[in-house]
Amino acid sequence: MTSTLYSVRNTVRKLRASKGLSQGQLGAALGVSRQTINAIETERYTPSLPLAFSLARFFEVSIEEMFHVEDSPADE
Template sequence: MKSRVRELREERGWSQAQLGERLEVSRQTVNAIETGKYDPSLPLAFRIAGLFASTIEAIFFPEDPE
């Protein structure tokens, strides 16, 4: 799954660690979400969307089919 998490985080000038603190997850989890190695749980996706005052669909989207 692709996401706009990195873009939204950088727009706010936050480090991965700072975003992790706001979401109550580790910096490693933020990195894994940003690189597409980890799909967040639905509750975490809702927290991310709420933090960025957006919808889940505006932040997360499926990868292009191969």
């Protein structure tokens, strides 16, 4: 049987680098830890909706521009 798994991909690292910010600086600006920013960038953590909106506002992009969902079939 086949099911669909979803992976959330993001461009946070690219956007952060384009502004010349460290993970710590971005975290401080958003009120989260450097570790949280690292986990988002490495796609080990999908941020809450309020944090996703904060990231989008900070970088002046839409959530859809920053985060996208990829689906891939996986065997159960």
